[in-house]
Amino acid sequence: MTDTNLTVEHAVRGLDGSYTTNWEAVLANRTGRMTSSMIRETLKMMATPGMISFGGGNPAPELFPLREFQEACRYVLEHDGPSSLQYSVTEGFPPLRQFLVEKMRKYGVPAEQENILIVNGSQQALDLVGKVFINPGDTILTDRPTYLGAIQAWSAYEARFVTVPLDDDGTRVDQVEKILEREPVKFIYCLPNFHNPAGVTLSLERRRKLVEIAAHHGVFIVEDDPYGELRFEGEDITPIMVLHKENTIYLSTFSKTLAPGIRIGWIVAPAKVLGRLVQAKQGADLHTSSFVQMVANDICQRGFLRQHVRRIRDTYRERCGVMLASMEKHFPSEVRWTHPQGGLFLWVILPKGMDSMELLKSALEEKVAFIPGPAFYPDGSGKHTFRMTFATASPEMIEEGIRRLGKVIKSQMTGKP
Amino acid sequence: MTDTNLTVEHAVRGLDGSYTTNWEAVLANRTGRMTSSMIRETLKMMATPGMISFGGGNPAPELFPLREFQEACRYVLEHDGPSSLQYSVTEGFPPLRQFLVEKMRKYGVPAEQENILIVNGSQQALDLVGKVFINPGDTILTDRPTYLGAIQAWSAYEARFVTVPLDDDGTRVDQVEKILEREPVKFIYCLPNFHNPAGVTLSLERRRKLVEIAAHHGVFIVEDDPYGELRFEGEDITPIMVLHKENTIYLSTFSKTLAPGIRIGWIVAPAKVLGRLVQAKQGADLHTSSFVQMVANDICQRGFLRQHVRRIRDTYRERCGVMLASMEKHFPSEVRWTHPQGGLFLWVILPKGMDSMELLKSALEEKVAFIPGPAFYPDGSGKHTFRMTFATASPEMIEEGIRRLGKVIKSQMTGKP
The missing domain is CATH 3.90.1150.10 (Aspartate Aminotransferase, domain 1)
Structure with missing residues (x-):
């Protein structure tokens, strides 16, 4: 063997003949965007x-409902036994998906089990959306400021961001229109309720206008709604998914209502989109913990939430x-x-x-x-x-x-x- | 507004002016490789x-150790209380990482906490390795047959696969050498112990030869070892990471020793590589369930495994x-x-x-x-x-x-x- 075949930039050779991988040189390009x-x-x-x-x-x-978790863990391990610790389907635990179907319907969002995917908190929902939709260089329209977890997730897929400002009624939808007339956008990302970080809520009038503009330009919307249930003042406002039907992907989570340490969120999407997200999740981690899903389901089914x-x-x-x-x-x-x-x-x-x-x-x-x-x-x-x-x-x-x-x-x- | 701005290929407009997203047209290119x-x-x-x-x-x-899970859940919720249900650090629960440091050392693999990342089963380890290292078109060297979860995870990053056959002593290392002389390879993926699907084990002699060849060509190795502890015949063989020190990423899991439904695996890697994997995991799902990590840790610390x-x-x-x-x-x-x-x-x-x-x-x-x-x-x-x-x-x-x-x-x- 001679040294001629050593891919020099991928490794550094020492005087003693030892070599060390030049880890910076073997990184994927997308890591340059990860922070x-x-x-x-x-x-x-x-x-x-x-x-x-x-x-x-x-x-x-x-x-945090510690007592309810105690009871649910005990119940699940006793009644569901080994199946709570075994591999399970990527889509999620069916009774929990059914619970979410009914929860979504009460919220006005029409859904069947085939529209629901259980994920590891809504951060994984953002990651899977990125994986399924973002090509390097694709433009995503967000607010400025916007949720930094979304920036982080989508930067890893080399997205470009174009932003519009917020005011007390949420996203400046008039500026969304200007951008869509000017350049192609892959999707619009919005946090309509109690925006993270801005704390503002998108008014119904603006939701209608946003959906009208998105429909006109044929752009779908990713509606991120982790806090929707935590309204402590005023009346609930119709979710964008209700107004934009088959053209919205809706994300939510149990992190702010049950507990974040269980890492359970969910995606509601048109069935054919959901199938793609399921494929992406299968490659990403097979499925969310069966045990934790069953524990969360037990707490939910008891009407505790x-x-x-x-x-x-x-x-x-x-x-x-x-x-x-x-x-x-x-x-x-x-x-x-x-x-x-x-x-x-x-x-x-x-x-x-x-x-x-x-x-x-x-x-x-x-x-x-x-x-x-x-x-x-x-x-x-x-x-x-x-x-x-x-x-x-x-x-x-x-x-x-x-x-x-x-x-x-x-x-x-x-x-x- | 006129219809001229409708991005036609991204949406289909009905006669009534309604529109439906053409979901196939908005998918990222990588989805073509997802199955x-x-x-x-x-x-x-x-x-x-x-x-x-x-x-x-x-x-x-x-x-499955149901009784031990019962006890651990009860103990964790009682003694660790709210912190078991709260957000936690991306790297993983420190006492569990420390347990793994000691476990790895017993196995001959030198490690510190800074070398250990807790993930959602080793499937997520494969996904994060793909995210951090694979550019579209990069070549990965695997056995044929090889673990299909790796094919699935890395296809999503548009990897190319070049393969070598197996025999009763595992990977045909002589053929690895021919490939590395012929073309650039990003990394070598191997399952040295009780190969999935082939059931064969890579001999010590071949491990040494593989490492020698990889070192000569400056290629790093991803060593996937989910079954290493389940040897029921013969003697343990030195892990590749021990032979290839700073140039190996080692993956393992509790799925086959504790239970797969908890989704806990781990990565051992040089500290600077681990930092990149941590960034990738942060964008992917923030962290693995705090609760499940603490439960697994409790079972492990009791010396049950x-x-x-x-x-x-x-x-x-x-x-x-x-x-x-x-x-x-x-x-x-x-x-x-x-x-x-x-x-x-x-x-x-x-x-x-x-x-x-x-x-x-x-x-x-x-x-x-x-x-x-x-x-x-x-x-x-x-x-x-x-x-x-x-x-x-x-x-x-x-x-x-x-x-x-x-x-x-x-x-x-x-x-x-």
Whole structure:
């Protein structure tokens, strides 16, 4: 053997004849677009004693139904036995899919089991949508800001993002129209209810207009609705999937109503689209844990969710109210913010020229944290914005955290400590 | 608005002005390479009463440790409380990663926590490897036959496959060398222990030769080892990762030792590679279920696996023995098969010209099932071969199933019923 066949760029040879793979050289091109989530990295930083964190997207852990999980685990292992630990079908556990069929119908979304795929949280739904629809260079239309998990999932398929701004009624649909007239778009991604990160809700009038424009241009919509059930103010608004029938892929999750650590979400899609998503999931991980699906199904079938969601709403309503009142009291008048009707998040807009990354550094010194806006902009802009969650801290801690943050913002604005 | 902007190929407009997305036209190119697993489709067919199925890759369900799962669920929910249901880090639950560090070290593989990523079964490991390394058109070197889940996962990233045959000592390593001299290969995929589907084991001499060739050509190896612990005959052989140090990505799973329905596998890789895989997993589904990881960890930490794996080995040794003896008795002398030293599978080679798909049709009428060979060939060849598992049927059922199958093979060979 001679050395002539060594693919030099793929490996580095040492003087002793040993070789080491040049891992950077063998990576797929798409890895150049992969990033670690700024949130997940920031969260590690935030886990210090005494920190009041408005970062993260965790639901309130004191509301997790531990007793119901205890009962369901015991029941499933006793009654379903080995089948709860065996391989199962990719589509998901049929009784849980049937539960979701009925849940979706109550929500106005017509569905059969053939329209439902169980996935590992809605992050996997986003990944599978990317895998099935995005060619490198395809353009996806999103809000700015938008959910950073979607940016992360679709960047890995080398998507391009074109964005429209939000206002208090959600997506600026007039600007969607301009973009669709100008360039081809693969699909529109929207978060109609209690937007992550912006906390705003798309009005019914705008939903109708968005669907009209999408239909006119023959573009389908990916409707991401993880927080829809967590409305604590006002009336439910018709889902886009109801208005846009066969041309929408709807995503949701148990992460914010039951618990995120079980990793169960679902996709509702036209049957032929679902078949493609099932194929993609089969190659990705065969199926979501049979055991966890059966446990979640047991809790759902007992009718527990309805009362539990009411309790979550009450808690978040109170905490959101405290946060808004505290901001009114402690934030300078030049700062603006959104007024959510549900969900977990609100959005803060600082005077232009301010930098939320800089602000975070000072805030961490005062032991209060949030997520800087640029994480939610595909192009990294939005420097003068940030996201806060009102879901996890107690009312007292919210008041105290906002007081600290108000102090930091003021000192940043005046340039004085 | 006029109709001129309708992206015609992406949507079909009805006479009433309504439109329907032309879903076939909006699919990503990679979907052309996605297929449903023949196994998973065939399994549905096989689930009829009275069927003796040697298809599927399910471990024996009567060995699942239900009582240990009961105890672990109770313990985790009581002692770890809400954190078992909350979001957690992408890398995996640290105590479980530490358990795997020690497990890998006992196996001879040097590892630290920074080398371990917990995934949803080893199918997700295959998918993440594809996502991080495969550009469309990249060539992957595999055995023929090879694990069909790998073909499925990597086809979705538009890989090309180049294959080498197997014999009783595993991969024909001499042919690997010829291929590497001829063309660039991204990586070599191998299943050294109790190959799925072939049931053969790569000898130490061939492992050394394979590593030497791979090093010479600067190619890394993906070592898939889901069955390594299930050796019921002979001595353990040094893992490739031990021989090929920094140039191997090692995959394994709890699916065959604990239970597949929990969907927990792991990747061992050089730290910088692991970082890329973590990024890819973050976009794919954030993390594997915290709850299930903590339950698996609890069972593992109690030292249960060691004795349990011994029980699984004893059961599979007996069943494999019965299957081999029954084949000796009932199969025509022209048929050949492999003699596994572990794992779940053996491989049958019919006389050339016979067709295992045709054979399956007749076999199903006699209520006995297996998986035809072409499912395991990237190019769909291998018509005169099939895979059987000895793991799930009782010794009596194995004897009866092989008797039925022998009858079907004989009648197919003579052309007489």
